Amino acid sequence: GNSVTQMEGPVTLSEEAFLTINCTYTATGYPSLFWYVQYPGEGLQLLLKATKADDKGSNKGFEATYRKETTSFHLEKGSVQVSDSAVYFCALSDYTGNQFYFGTGTSLTVIP
Amino acid sequence: KAGVTQTPRYLIKTRGQQVTLSCSPISGHRSVSWYQQTPGQGLQFLFEYFSETQRNKGNFPGRFSGRQFSNSRSEMNVSTLELGDSALYLCASSLSGSHEQYFGPGTRLTVT
Secondary structure (H helix, E strand, O other): OOEEEEOOOOEEEEOOOOEEEOEEEEOOOOOEEEEEEEOOOOOEEEEEEEOOOOOEEEEOOEEEEOEOOOOEOOEEEOOOOHHHOEEEEEEEEOOOOOOEEEOOOEEEEEEO | OOOOEEEOOEEEEOOOOOEEEEEEOOOOOOEEEEEEEEOOOEEEEEEEEEOOEEEEEOOOOOOEEEEEOOOOOEEEEEOOOOHHHOEEEEEEEEOOOOOOOEEOOOEEEEEO
């Protein structure tokens, strides 16, 4: 079956530190991979995506590369800001694009 | 273009009651998915509707049901509420097969 495993939090970093949130997946076929972000009191927002192996998704300084050989899609940012404090979810969609599977979320707090 | 809207935003119910939540998708989106989000279980898929038909279903008891109307608006119903049903219920819409979902802000249900 399909599933997503991401590193547990919470993660606390100082401003301008380097961020990595690990995500690995299990899937049949060729899934698309996503990172979503959830700010307090809000729904999830799509942060970035990659639809095939070796694709790199990027947005707002965040990056993640679709690694088929290691079944991973780790989220990285070179220099985090206080405004990046949120919960981050790794997700995949199955080959139909109609069903999604989410990780448990990683809470990030950035302190000044 | 207006985003996904969910009503009500907050709801308090008593054990044994039933509740109906509503979701209006982005205009033109015919696929609507529902998720339950809790601190312990993360984001769990409830069901997905497309063109008034339930196309995918998660692993939830029959107390959880949904429907979709001809204008793509969707409702989910939970009967005989239990304390464990307290959660944030998120709705997401997408173009069918697009591999990209857009989330509403959620309905926070508290069961006392």
